[in-house]
Amino acid sequence: MRIRPVKIDTYRENIVFLRKDCDLCRAQGFAALSKVEVASNGRSLVAVLHVTDEPFLAKGEVGLCEYAFQQLGVPAGAEARVRHLDPVRSVDLVRKKLHGEVLDQEAYRRIIRDIVENRYSKVELTAFVIGCAQGFMDREEIFYLSRAMVEQGQRLDWGQEMVVDKHCIGGIPGNRTTMVVVPIVAAYGLTIPKTSSRSITSPAGTADTMEVLANVDLTLEDLRRIVKAEGGCLAWGGSFALSPADDIIIAVERPLNIDAVGQMIASILSKKQAAGSTHVLIDIPVGPTAKVTTMAHATALKKLFEYVGEKMGMTVEVVATDGRQPVGRGIGPVLEVRDVMAVLSNAPDAPADLREKCLDLAGRILDFAPALRGGHGRRIAERILHSGEAFEKMRRIVEAQGARAPREPGPITREALASSTGTVLAIDNHELAACAKLAGAPVDQGAGLDLLKKVGDRVLSGEPLFRIHAEETADMGFAWDYWTRHPEMVEIG
Amino acid sequence: MRIRPVKIDTYRENIVFLRKDCDLCRAQGFAALSKVEVASNGRSLVAVLHVTDEPFLAKGEVGLCEYAFQQLGVPAGAEARVRHLDPVRSVDLVRKKLHGEVLDQEAYRRIIRDIVENRYSKVELTAFVIGCAQGFMDREEIFYLSRAMVEQGQRLDWGQEMVVDKHCIGGIPGNRTTMVVVPIVAAYGLTIPKTSSRSITSPAGTADTMEVLANVDLTLEDLRRIVKAEGGCLAWGGSFALSPADDIIIAVERPLNIDAVGQMIASILSKKQAAGSTHVLIDIPVGPTAKVTTMAHATALKKLFEYVGEKMGMTVEVVATDGRQPVGRGIGPVLEVRDVMAVLSNAPDAPADLREKCLDLAGRILDFAPALRGGHGRRIAERILHSGEAFEKMRRIVEAQGARAPREPGPITREALASSTGTVLAIDNHELAACAKLAGAPVDQGAGLDLLKKVGDRVLSGEPLFRIHAEETADMGFAWDYWTRHPEMVEIG
Numbered sequence: 009m010r011i012r013p014v015k016i017d018t019y020r021e022n023i024v025f026l027r028k029d030c031d032l033c034r035a036q037g038f039a040a041l042s043k044v045e046v047a048s049n050g051r052s053l054v055a056v057l058h059v060t061d062e063p064f065l066a067k068g069e070v071g072l073c074e075y076a077f078q079q080l081g082v083p084a085g086a087e088a089r090v091r092h093l094d095p096v097r098s099v100d101l102v103r104k105k106l107h108g109e110v111l112d113q114e115a116y117r118r119i120i121r122d123i124v125e126n127r128y129s130k131v132e133l134t135a136f137v138i139g140c141a142q143g144f145m146d147r148e149e150i151f152y153l154s155r156a157m158v159e160q161g162q163r164l165d166w167g168q169e170m171v172v173d174k175h176c177i178g179g180i181p182g183n184r185t186t187m188v189v190v191p192i193v194a195a196y197g198l199t200i201p202k203t204s205s206r207s208i209t210s211p212a213g214t215a216d217t218m219e220v221l222a223n224v225d226l227t228l229e230d231l232r233r234i235v236k237a238e239g240g241c242l243a244w245g246g247s248f249a250l251s252p253a254d255d256i257i258i259a260v261e262r263p264l265n266i267d268a269v270g271q272m273i274a275s276i277l278s279k280k281q282a283a284g285s286t287h288v289l290i291d292i293p294v295g296p297t298a299k300v301t302t303m304a305h306a307t308a309l310k311k312l313f314e315y316v317g318e319k320m321g322m323t324v325e326v327v328a329t330d331g332r333q334p335v336g337r338g339i340g341p342v343l344e345v346r347d348v349m350a351v352l353s354n355a356p357d358a359p360a361d362l363r364e365k366c367l368d369l370a371g372r373i374l375d376f377a378p379a380l381r382g383g384h385g386r387r388i389a390e391r392i393l394h395s396g397e398a399f400e401k402m403r404r405i406v407e408a409q410g411a412r413a414p415r416e417p418g419p420i421t422r423e424a425l426a427s428s429t430g431t432v433l434a435i436d437n438h439e440l441a442a443c444a445k446l447a448g449a450p451v452d453q454g455a456g457l458d459l460l461k462k463v464g465d466r467v468l469s470g471e472p473l474f475r476i477h478a479e480e481t482a483d484m485g486f487a488w489d490y491w492t493r494h495p496e497m498v499e500i501g
Numbered sequence: 502m503r504i505r506p507v508k509i510d511t512y513r514e515n516i517v518f519l520r521k522d523c524d525l526c527r528a529q530g531f532a533a534l535s536k537v538e539v540a541s542n543g544r545s546l547v548a549v550l551h552v553t554d555e556p557f558l559a560k561g562e563v564g565l566c567e568y569a570f571q572q573l574g575v576p577a578g579a580e581a582r583v584r585h586l587d588p589v590r591s592v593d594l595v596r597k598k599l600h601g602e603v604l605d606q607e608a609y610r611r612i613i614r615d616i617v618e619n620r621y622s623k624v625e626l627t628a629f630v631i632g633c634a635q636g637f638m639d640r641e642e643i644f645y646l647s648r649a650m651v652e653q654g655q656r657l658d659w660g661q662e663m664v665v666d667k668h669c670i671g672g673i674p675g676n677r678t679t680m681v682v683v684p685i686v687a688a689y690g691l692t693i694p695k696t697s698s699r700s701i702t703s704p705a706g707t708a709d710t711m712e713v714l715a716n717v718d719l720t721l722e723d724l725r726r727i728v729k730a731e732g733g734c735l736a737w738g739g740s741f742a743l744s745p746a747d748d749i750i751i752a753v754e755r756p757l758n759i760d761a762v763g764q765m766i767a768s769i770l771s772k773k774q775a776a777g778s779t780h781v782l783i784d785i786p787v788g789p790t791a792k793v794t795t796m797a798h799a800t801a802l803k804k805l806f807e808y809v810g811e812k813m814g815m816t817v818e819v820v821a822t823d824g825r826q827p828v829g830r831g832i833g834p835v836l837e838v839r840d841v842m843a844v845l846s847n848a849p850d851a852p853a854d855l856r857e858k859c860l861d862l863a864g865r866i867l868d869f870a871p872a873l874r875g876g877h878g879r880r881i882a883e884r885i886l887h888s889g890e891a892f893e894k895m896r897r898i899v900e901a902q903g904a905r906a907p908r909e910p911g912p913i914t915r916e917a918l919a920s921s922t923g924t925v926l927a928i929d930n931h932e933l934a935a936c937a938k939l940a941g942a943p944v945d946q947g948a949g950l951d952l953l954k955k956v957g958d959r960v961l962s963g964e965p966l967f968r969i970h971a972e973e974t975a976d977m978g979f980a981w982d983y984w985t986r987h988p989e990m991v992e993i994g
Contacts, residue, residue: 015521016553016554016555017552025509028508028510059510060508061508062507063557064556064557103759129756131753131756131757132757135631135757138599141599260624263622263625266596
């Protein structure tokens, strides 16, 4: 058969299309949703079959969705062979896991290998993620899973004894500390080749926010050159295949939204090790609408991170931080860049909470440096920020990655007003994030929310609580509608 | 937007297609794999979004896959509105179930209602099925689930005090007892409106096999008329929406292939109650390659069936049967029809194991009749079979449903030979089924296997063990190849 790319975006699911009347469907009893293997030019992939009568396929053609076409990497029109996939044997191990068995290193290797080869369907991936959910996976297994994930991806080597990194488990809008921490740490002289993700369900990821200022889609050669020259970078991690298993698992994990602790730890630590990091600081925000709601849970997580990190041969430090509300004022790429640059340039109106958190985290990372006396890191971080060295380092990183034209916040604005007088008691991270997304973030870089009041602030009835920015009138309508239906997102009492 | 049917078969998944450049994708940030609600002419459905650049969609069109188009039931070109779906709240209950909580009747109602309305994605359905898997669901919950499933479907009423039925939990190739039991029981005078499924993963379901002889895709009026006249029928149950939730869940449950006992019991008993049955016999084959491998497991299942059945107000009897090997000789629709008709016509070469099993099961069902002394059923069943009354009843049912032209077994044949002399020690149900499917069953009605030796038979090296029948040369190749790679499917020692 001949390969025909079909422009359908299936979000990381390999789908192939065959005509209902093709010989293969008839002779081999291929049925919709079967798993099939497509082989061409010595390459192959596993895909889910959709059977079609649409005229977009000619006789003798096999259609590949965009993702599958990219994965296979052969030209349109290439000869291909399609065949039934043998049952994936490692799925038996997933069933064992679901029945409460403890799996060994080899089992995790086999599962992760099959996942990376796209042999797992969404249903099987879901079963794996649930099998790895809290309570079912012991700490040794988390280590096995982490190691298997590292083995199955690309691994970067910086030729240095110490490579530092940071990671936040997420969930707090506006929490853009990385863009301040990296320039401070790099200005001190440590190596911090930071790769970040784009938003999947949040109003902005670090890669989305950095992209307002500079190109983040770097080649490996760019990355090496910039880190060599500047000690740090702020790149999108997606193109380096550091943990290809994780990139696949995430497609079912996010919508599932269950507490898969082992999976999360393995995902984070495997990516850090694959990125060549030796010393890693993990930020766990704690608060009623954060991912982690109690200090007891944060402590349990911390111990797991430390245990698995040590077995992997990394130094992992974990800090629990204040996750009761967004950090800084802006939520959305352009608005967050504004906060970050205010902190880096020591602007008097820079959000104090963002600045303090960045200094704390940068200080903890600097404390990894053997030359520093324990606990001196925070003071050094302050010195580097105040002296303008961090700002200058950020300027150089932006220039090295390729600076972009400045962007303004979305021009369509509307203010959400307090309906009573009192004190702001709580702010709901989830609802603020949802509202900012409806306003257009992160796709529209200027869209989002600007928080004008934070927890503890006094507010008068009729005073603005936050300002919505949008780039399209329709989006402002969606965000405004959400706010009017969820006035509890800022609680006043 | 205007509705455009897109001829893509997604096997019971609602998929809608929007152009990448449509206003909705741009303004509302619709992304691939989002869940959306499509509303038109006062009807609506929930679907997964695929974003496309293919020219099969014009501007202003929303594409619906075949399944979604049928579900929505409005004409092509109808005006439709597409919007983001609010999060499905009952998924929180599924998460609770996954974390080990016991759910109440109202929780199961909400979950099943959302599933029937197609609000669950494949990932969420998988989470539900795993949550219901063995060890997580108590017997009260199985009852709640069963009742919720009955409430959400169509329910048949035969206006009779006693309506009998039988069901086998499956897994044994060739086990076509229903086609003998129904005519015996109906000939006695009990009402047995049997609806069966088509094969999903097996080489033949009862509906596939009956379809060789007669039309099985009956309207509800046909069904009523035939049952009134003959006391029984052998119809395909798929068109009566007896348990629409089950029809949806099965799409993830089959590929998952985990031991979801609660789900299985609820699925079976809810369908029986919806079909109007009052007395049900459940057949649980036990054997090393059957679904149930130990008598202890069969007994546990039996107790659960009885408990839940009683709470639902049905009389449920459970028998454990010999599941060590296929029943009868033929595997595949035409070959199984040959065995069934041999038993019904009292042919001297009819497979004895199939005949005995059918008489046992029919006897147990006849024992439900209040007029019969306990334990006399089996003798009555024998009398009805031997007298030719059962054969005559089958002839009348076939005629009432619409008889079909006789079919011959697949003309391309090849015999699998014993590689050593000895006794047949074991036959692998799974592997025989896989081989029969590769030969083309059930799509090619004449394809399948004809077992020439059974467990306990003496066999000489070079003697045929079974004959493969196919209708296409390519299929014979696939089945033969499978046999050569799995010679252990018939163990000789």
